[in-house]
Amino acid sequence: MNIKSAVITFLMMFACFTSASETLPVVGGKISDSNTGETLPYAKIQIKDTNRLATANQDGLFTVLDVPVGATLVITKMGFESHEVLVQSDTERLTIELLKAGSNKDNSIETIVVSGASSQKLEQSGTSQYSITSDITKSLPNLGEQDIFRTMQLLPGVSGSNESSSGLMVRGGTIDQNLVLFDDYTVYHVDHVFGFFSAFNSNAIKDVQLSKGGFGAKYGGRMSSVIDITGKDGNTEQFNIGGSVSLLSSNVIVETPFADGAGTFVMTARKSYQSDLYDEILDSVTGQENNQATSAIPSQFGLGSFQTEPESYFYDMNAKLTYRMDNGDKFSLSFYSGADELDNSRDISGQSNFLTDRCSGETSGPFAGRLCDGFNFDIGTVDLSEWGNTGMSAKLTHQWNDRLNSNFVLSTSEYFSNRDRKINSDVTFNTDDDSDDSDSSDNSQSNQSSSNEDNLLNDVTMKIENDFFLNQTHKLGFGLQLTEQNIDYFLMQNEEVIINTNNEATTTTLYLEDEIALDTLIVTPGIRASHYSINDEVYIEPRLSMMYDLNDSTQLRGAFGDYHQFALSVARQSLEEGPRSFWTLADGETVPVSKARHFIIGASHEGNDYTAHVELFHKQYEGLSEFTEQIRPMRNEDGRGAVLTLEQEFHTGDGTASGIELFLQKSFGDFTGWAGYTYSQVEYDFPTVSDSPYYADQDTPHEFKVVLMYSLGDWDLSSTFVFATGRPYTEVLGVAEDTIPATYEVGEKNGERYDAYHRLDLSATYSFELFGGDGELGLSIFNAYNRENQWYTEYDIIEGEILETEVNFRGFTPSIFVSWNLN
Known part of the structure; x- marks a missing residue:
């Protein structure tokens, strides 16, 4: 499937659906906030006393087919008062404004307000x-x-x-x-x-x-x-x-x-x-x-x-x-x-008393138990x-x-990330050699x-x-x-x-x-x-x-x-x-x-x-x-070890x-x-x-x-x-x-x-x-x-x-x- 075949397939699907000519009773419209006029995405529309439920889209638009005249639509949205709207014909375009929970503003649409909405609710949809x-x-x-x-x-x-x-x-x-x-x-x-x-x-x-x-x-x-x-x-x-x-x-x-x-x-x-x-x-x-x-x-x-x-x-x-x-x-x-x-x-400094190869000219691991003056360190990051x-x-x-x-959408995004990290470490060894000839x-x-x-x-x-x-x-x-x-x-x-x-x-x-x-x-x-x-x-x-x-x-x-x-x-x-x-x-x-x-x-x-x-x-x-x-272990160039x-x-x-x-x-x-x-x-x-x-x-x-x-x-x-x-x-x-x-x-x-x-x-x-x-x-x-x-x-x-x-x-x-x- 390349771009050409995908576009052709999509156009065929689109033509097929748009050619459907059956006329059905439709109730639809737009749901918005009565205070700001903002459309309300994903509001719920239910025919009262039935299990039929519809959801508004991202732009607050909704469509419900075959709604009986005289039925009541119940519109709900988290954080808003729910509303009931009476359907007066089998083909209606409604503009529904919802009240914010706790708001006292009058609603211009003839609806029944059902109180009890909570703006503190998480809704599983x-x-x-x-x-x-x-x-x-x-x-x-x-x-x-x-x-x-x-x-x-x-x-x-x-x-x-x-x-x-x-x-x-x-x-x-x-x-x-x-x-x-x-x-x-x-x-x-x-x-x-x-x-x-x-x-x-x-x-x-x-x-x-x-x-x-x-x-x-x-x-x-x-x-x-x-x-x-x-x-x-x-x-x-x-x-x-x-x-x-x-x-x-x-x-x-x-x-x-x-x-x-x-x-x-x-x-x-x-x-x-x-x-x-x-x-x-x-x-x-x-x-x-x-x-x-x-x-x-x-x-x-x-x-x-x-x-x-x-x-x-x-x-x-x-x-x-x-x-x-x-x-x-x-x-x-x-x-x-x-x-x-x-x-x-950050800058970090400290000292160690553990014996090292540079201390007193002797060697010992850090856990050997022998101590000497050790060394001081300063790390700047x-x-x-x-x-x-x-x-x-x-x-x-x-x-x-x-x-x-x-919906027709054209979008662009850009993300960038840059990190620069440099570490300078200085180590000063404390030896027992105090002679003037020491370097x-x-x-x-x-x-x-x-x-x-x-x-x-x-x-x-x-x-x-x-x-x-x-x-x-x-x-x-x-x-x-x-x-x-x-x-x-x-x-x-x-x-x-x-x-x-x-x-x-x-x-x-x-x-x-x-x-x-x-x-x-x-x-x-x-x-x-x-x-x-x-x-x-x-x-x-x-x-x-x-x-x-x-x-x-x-x-x-x-x-x-x-x-x-x-x-x-x-x-x-x-x-x-x-x-x-x-x-x-x-x-x-x-x-x-x-x-x-x-x-x-x-x-x-x-x-x-x-x-x-x-x-x-x-x-x-x-x-x-x-x-x-x-x-990983890698063999030496002379082939005698790793x-x-x-x-x-x-x-x-x-x-x-x-x-x-x-x-x-x-x-x-x-x-x-x-x-x-x-x-x-x-x-x-x-x-x-x-x-x-x-x-x-x-x-x-x-x-x-x-x-x-x-x-x-x-x-x-x-x-x-x-x-x-x-x-x-x-x-x-x-x-x-x-x-x-x-x-x-x-x-x-x-x-x-x-x-x-x-x-x-x-x-x-x-x-x-x-x-x-x-x-x-x-x-x-x-x-x-x-x-x-x-x-x-x-x-x-x-x-x-x-x-x-x-x-x-x-x-x-x-x-x-x-x-x-x-x-």
């Missing part, structure tokens, strides 16, 4: 799928920035102990295995401030759809999950301006209508800074300076262990222009740009990183008739090491997505997607080029799925076919999901699917630099196309005040890639991820919240890395989370708690003998685990009115009891001894913020 709005993040603990990705990390099945990244590790998957879309352009890196913030400003977000697995044929190119984010269009009713300031960042939003509300424009921007107040608060609590804080701690190695915390800053901006035409078409142009800079530089994303999309929504609508240069030694790493990714995508309502039982989705990707990766260590790649690929995709709605059963079979140009292969991906209503409150769910990934972020394991990764394209050989097969079954029960879910999942991985350092040498190469393996998730939520009343528990196991099998299967880096067998929220008048109080089993790591045992240069002796691959991770966050938010607008004042405490959770460990070899630097996550961190919006 399908198998392993959740609908999330940015409102739910407002009262949760934060560092001055509401972060919807941090909220998703509080769900079962999503790692909450991955503090170093706002990216999601979903059901044992890695961060790169998530398809992240913002207004239909792909975002390849989602971090700010070393993982404390996501790359997405909550002021720019209207809706988020999270699918933790088993997602439909519309989505592809990733093996784990989909995060589909819809950005705000902007206020169609009136001009609005707002902003917020915290101890870490400032944030501003401007939105305005034009052309009598037919057009809207919205822009958000934020930037972090290192304030004096922040440093003073942190210093008074922790007793140490915040900038590159370094301290010594006990260690199993002779040179000791040191701790360090890096510093960084970021900026980002979103802008979106939307215009609604007289014929109902909608055009939008969305733009994003953001970048980070990270400084992990310059470690600078920067990374960022740019994305843009142009989208046209066109409704051909009451039964067929299409002082013999008593000192200097070494340098360096690495340079650059990664650049460009993505240009064109896609056409269509929904066709065949009849009241069948809703067809079909589409065409063309993606051009170009990825450069360069790695140089100690002036030697290790990797220098440039890959280009075209991926051509067709998909078709059919949502079959029966009385108590919804079945959605689908198929996705992708041609990948690098190896000229076609990848067929069958998909199937089912939902069965056991009774009015209990539903059974299940899903199955095959998923392939062509653009991969390959893990690069390094004892000196810690865990790293880089984006590259699969070539079918050195880096194979990865595959995952999903199996999911579950059930949900919804009572008056509580909802409960349970899901079991199993994923089978094929063609996983890792880039590691490997010590030495150990260091090789760096790609490795290929398989894996499995299995587990069970439990979720309990209280959605109504002043006291709300949820609790989630996940038991899982993620195991990899890389024959060239380990002789036996081992736990993956992201394996956390037990993870427990609690979110509690309480409304007390104008105050919102909340707390979150996360507990997780410590992640596995490969233990460093010492320095391998007879290796030049010196290398490490390590234990079993990921045979040890860090201590358990746990953290408590607290917050209090006060709401007020000022100058005709709404404001909030909040205090958050991150890591309230100052738990030292370890991230990773870096190692350096100095004169046959190991220096250990423990890189920890952030400790006790208070934050204060104030925000205000005109409307």
